[in-house]
Amino acid sequence: MEVKLSVRHIKSGKSLADLTGFKASSTIKDVKLWYHQLNPKLDINRISFRVEPRGKTLKDDQTLLSTGIAFKGEIYFKDLGPQIGWTTVFLTEYAGPLVVYLLFYIRPSIVYGAAAANLPYAKVVNIAAICWTAHYAKRLFETVFIHRFSNATMPIMNIFKNSIYYWGFAAFVSYFINHPLYTVPMYGDKQIYGGLALFIFAELGNLSVHVALRNLRPAGSRVRKIPFPTINPFTWLFYLTSCPNYTYEVMAWVGFSVMAQSVPAAMFTLAGFYQMAVWAKGKHRNYVSEFRDYPRIRTPIIPFLL
Template sequence: MNKRADDSTTIRHTSINQGSEYRSQFNKTVTWRTENLLLNTSKPMELIVDHRRHPSPRIPVYIQGEPDSISEASKLLKWKMNAAYIHKKAQQKLLHLRQLKRFRVEILDARTKQQLCFMDKVDPHSTIGEVKSLFHKSYPKWYPSRQALKLDPKGKALRDEDVLQNLPVGTTATMYFRDLGPQLGWTMVFLAEYMGPLLIYLLFYFRVPYIYTDKFAFTASPYPVVSLACACHSFHYIKRLIETIFVHRFSHGTMPLRTIARNCAYYWGFAAWLAYYINHPLYTPPSYGEMQVNYSLLVFILCEAGNFSIHLTLNNLRGEGPKIRKFPSPTKNPFTWLFFFVSCPNYTYEVGAWVSFSIMTQCVPVALFAFLGFIQMTIWAKGKHKTYTREFKDYPNLRMPILPLIL
């Protein structure tokens, strides 16, 4: 073992016949260091452990004309005892190195900058989701899905799958916590959003009291298009409920309760508004009569079937496993052939269904609902299209986000 002046150490085990080789390499090292470094000859020390019964005399190494210190350990150590001791020390050293590599995580309040939690000896391979679970133990009211952890108070929230050692932080990571408020799972979110419009529309269709004047309570409209519109509207939301329960695959993600209230107000409010006019006693049928209604009904049915087919295709694609990343492609089902031209045909069919429903009823609130839905779905489609083109180099260039060859 050669301990140098800068406290670095070299350990080498040599056999009986390798003593001269060791001495030669040692002399070369000393010569190089003498010529290139300013050495303090009082610092270097050579510790020799010789396990032979009759060790040969030691020849000191001369550094700048002065011999280095040699510590004879052959008389003090026995091999078995020494091996166990070295093994124990090595384990202690490895444990110490592991502890040095562990992270310390400090969590501060994003608004007040007050320290909420300090975690010591966190494994560097821990994910943000695991850090949230550790933080949850200190604050049970803030369950993991309610937490948003950021590296900057005004920055973007870290994803649960982000690994601690891959973040741009040192061994002490400072994170900022923001409370997202009460959360609700995605299945319950969609059930709440879709159940409301279904029931609200039926209240207007059956003309329950206090909606219109008392003389129209529980009366029926004389126009067949009113009943047909109720059937189409109910079918649309029943289909959505069935897809939510049996088709869609949701992750463990959640939505804040205040966002759910806003979404429900949007869906429920529009359902009440369009149902009020379609089922109103003074409602008049479309200008072009049965032809307008029948063609619109045909387009509505095709779009609903296409939307359901796309959802099944996407569900089968996710069913192949989370580690398999593929973009959706057309199948033998003709409704999926729209994948040749757009990245999100489910949104295309959804917009088509509401446009045909607005033409069928010739109702302005329905047309406005379809237009606002088209704007929102275009934003979603552009986001997914951008993700596909960035992730897959062989993604078809012909595809557009939502409208073939246009948008």
């Protein structure tokens, strides 16, 4: 069965090209490659196709038959605009907070005054700096050696939006924790080491889940599977939530906020929780709709609640 396609602009509906030679089993990636040949100056990562103008972007591995395009004979094109690699975005947005926090940690005179750098540091301030550094060093390590991205690129504006969020909160949190007038936690070592224990526990859990997710997807593929717990106890949270990596991430920042008794850190935690809850709900919906045997006991991010 030969399929003829009319490529139309997503906004105007104007016909941009008529493509022939496809089969019902041809994929969206095949159509992208063909359209790229017609427009070689257009980066293939900027090409997005949809069944309807207001529909979702089609995945590269979807076939013309499965999407219904084989019968309709029309597909809508959208230019996603300038793109940038996911790895580049992640390295930028994670390296920034690491550098910004440490700049405040050394108490520059332009921020805290000439004598600030010579004043003693509370023990918890040093611990907080180590925790912050370890967290973002872990994220950088995961970006390079663990994460496997389903898409090669994202819109270039994301690097500015994400960097403002991460870099801005890093400055906000570190300014107050590293301030010479910083007040140590009310309950002393119990609060400090209790928060630190939760932070370390959650960081190990987050790393364990990321490794488990990586092992689900062979290198260079877009394979999607239901994530299940492994022999690693930290992954057992998969029994109850769809995105335990987000659960552990929030848990880590709760521990950090308690340890440092920091309102800015708590605000950062709340903002992060809100965004991760949105992402977790979306991923949970995708799992449920894609896999008929998906465990119904799971919730997106908080066991039994959310």
